[in-house]
Amino acid sequence: MDAELIRIVLGGGIAVIIGAIGKFIYDLRSGRVIKEDSAVAQWKGIAGSRLEEIRELRRELTWYRTYYPRLWHAYRLLPPDEKEQFPNVPPPPEQIADIPTD
Helix, strand or coil: CHHHHHHHHHHHHHHHHHHHHHHHHHHHHHCCCCCHHHHHHHHHHHHHHHHHHHHHHHHHHHHHHHHHHHHHHHHHHCCCCCCCCCCCCCCCHHHCCCCCCC
């Protein structure tokens, strides 16, 4: 009885291991498994593109901070006199309304 139980357990364990190996091979062939060096290279590429995006946004922000006061000054001096008033500097962070995330 004990020998039969051990054979069943070992047989079931071997079947599970063979199934897991088969699933891994299937995933490897279908491209679901990525090698470590490929994964690292992919994430480095993602990080690089995000850093480039941050640099571009900082450059754009610097441009706006440089030229907006000049544009505001020219806007204030030109006619007509009944025009909408804009601030020449951004409001403090606590006065800026949160953007809804619907």
